[in-house]
Amino acid sequence: MLTQTLNTQVHGSTIAPATHPVSDQFGAITGHVGLVASEFSYRKDEEIYGEDEPAEYVYQVVSGAVRSYKLLSDGRRQIGAFHLPGDVFGLESGATHRLAAEAIIDTTVRLVKRSSLEKAAGTDVQVARKLWAMTAGELRHAEDHMLLLGRKTAMERVATFLLEMDRRLAVAGMMALPMCRRDIGDYLGLTLETVSRALSQLHSQGILGFSGARQIVLRNRQRLHNLDA
Amino acid sequence: MLTQTLNTQVHGSTIAPATHPVSDQFGAITGHVGLVASEFSYRKDEEIYGEDEPAEYVYQVVSGAVRSYKLLSDGRRQIGAFHLPGDVFGLESGATHRLAAEAIIDTTVRLVKRSSLEKAAGTDVQVARKLWAMTAGELRHAEDHMLLLGRKTAMERVATFLLEMDRRLAVAGMMALPMCRRDIGDYLGLTLETVSRALSQLHSQGILGFSGARQIVLRNRQRLHNLDA
DNA sequence: CGTGGATTTGAACTTATTCAATGTGCGTGG
DNA sequence: CCACGCACATTGAATAAGTTCAAATCCACG
Numbered sequence: 001m002l003t004q005t006l007n008t009q010v011h012g013s014t015i016a017p018a019t020h021p022v023s024d025q026f027g028a029i030t031g032h033v034g035l036v037a038s039e040f041s042y043r044k045d046e047e048i049y050g051e052d053e054p055a056e057y058v059y060q061v062v063s064g065a066v067r068s069y070k071l072l073s074d075g076r077r078q079i080g081a082f083h084l085p086g087d088v089f090g091l092e093s094g095a096t097h098r099l100a101a102e103a104i105i106d107t108t109v110r111l112v113k114r115s116s117l118e119k120a121a122g123t124d125v126q127v128a129r130k131l132w133a134m135t136a137g138e139l140r141h142a143e144d145h146m147l148l149l150g151r152k153t154a155m156e157r158v159a160t161f162l163l164e165m166d167r168r169l170a171v172a173g174m175m176a177l178p179m180c181r182r183d184i185g186d187y188l189g190l191t192l193e194t195v196s197r198a199l200s201q202l203h204s205q206g207i208l209g210f211s212g213a214r215q216i217v218l219r220n221r222q223r224l225h226n227l228d229a
Numbered sequence: 230m231l232t233q234t235l236n237t238q239v240h241g242s243t244i245a246p247a248t249h250p251v252s253d254q255f256g257a258i259t260g261h262v263g264l265v266a267s268e269f270s271y272r273k274d275e276e277i278y279g280e281d282e283p284a285e286y287v288y289q290v291v292s293g294a295v296r297s298y299k300l301l302s303d304g305r306r307q308i309g310a311f312h313l314p315g316d317v318f319g320l321e322s323g324a325t326h327r328l329a330a331e332a333i334i335d336t337t338v339r340l341v342k343r344s345s346l347e348k349a350a351g352t353d354v355q356v357a358r359k360l361w362a363m364t365a366g367e368l369r370h371a372e373d374h375m376l377l378l379g380r381k382t383a384m385e386r387v388a389t390f391l392l393e394m395d396r397r398l399a400v401a402g403m404m405a406l407p408m409c410r411r412d413i414g415d416y417l418g419l420t421l422e423t424v425s426r427a428l429s430q431l432h433s434q435g436i437l438g439f440s441g442a443r444q445i446v447l448r449n450r451q452r453l454h455n456l457d458a
Numbered sequence: 459c460g461t462g463g464a465t466t467t468g469a470a471c472t473t474a475t476t477c478a479a480t481g482t483g484c485g486t487g488g
Numbered sequence: 489c490c491a492c493g494c495a496c497a498t499t500g501a502a503t504a505a506g507t508t509c510a511a512a513t514c515c516a517c518g
Binding site for chain 1: 299301302303305306307309321322323327328350351352354357358360361362364365366367368369371372373374375376378379380381415417418458
């Protein structure tokens, strides 16, 4: 909730790692308009913002990982997205955050004031177009995820998840997952036990290898694709 | 797929019925920039556009109803949204439609070329802002729906559905659902039988009344809210 | 009025969940 | 450097929720 003093600095450092193939979405805006970006860090499990809180900042993950989620009154949780280094999150067209956000592990973000983005968008049509494109990208992910949550089997969901994480954070053919089994379950609409069972089955079939529960190597992406509906 | 000749006409007629409380989103754009809108009609179950097809037009329902959906290779279907009179659909930031769209019943739409909206957005920041806000509105719905699909029980999903439809299309306290039980199931991530059983249970509890399977009266919105997590 | 798709209802079944116990490994401190 | 402790993960067995398959009923429409 940003109670500490911000370490304000002019933007400009490169964050997106070489393994993240998309262009630096944040830089595409801040660089274009010369906005000031700050950095901030959160510890594991610390809240970055709450659901329905005013959307004062837009964030980009520098290092670490973030989960965005909604809760039901009895505590059931649906994680809508994981945000990894280079990803922008917390961007809203309206006044408030639609999902809460928490650091999954110790995390550093860059952030800019929403108001300065709004102002830039009011001046520069290119910025406005970019903001729209970023929200549209989130919508695309949500649409794909609705299909997963509504219609895929447990094994298909886990296969989809592994391929997504492989694409987004694999380095040298290996994934270091920042999130626990419960987070994965809450992302896939499953229990942590069902996620664990699916991973064990993939392991026993030689489709993936473990070096620690969160270090995964995909040994056969094709078979994983086949399992993914 | 728009093979017939379009009945081109200047926009201006009011479409959103009095029961649809939001402002006319289409008019907010076309009126502002003076774009030309056309009308077109589709018969029940006719495709309006396919998944991954180039997004040439943006649509607004004049009368009827539309379903947007994705399919898995084996035919499993996830409906992402129902579009009712006044609703805009088919708006994309990228080049292609991310979901397919079909008329649920005989339906008339207004449409404008995507290229003319793009052009207007390049000139007028207000238009650009409005396009962003419309996509953000779709994202919000998708985020709420992910929570439903990932974490709500069958009865909670049906209760949520009824309250959504009540809000969007109730006239004089009564809903005339345009879609069949299978559509509802594919929207809620359930089978049509499960939807039917939930509705029967709500009927037997006096929470709703039927006059024909698709004419529903909510008799106790509070109890329905209580069933909705 | 009859007809056929749509809906409801029933019963067996499947999948994933729940509850419980065991196992693993990482980080910390001795 | 090794051992300990605890959070995390795995595995098992019983249960529950929703699906599947089947049959009966309902209506909307011609």
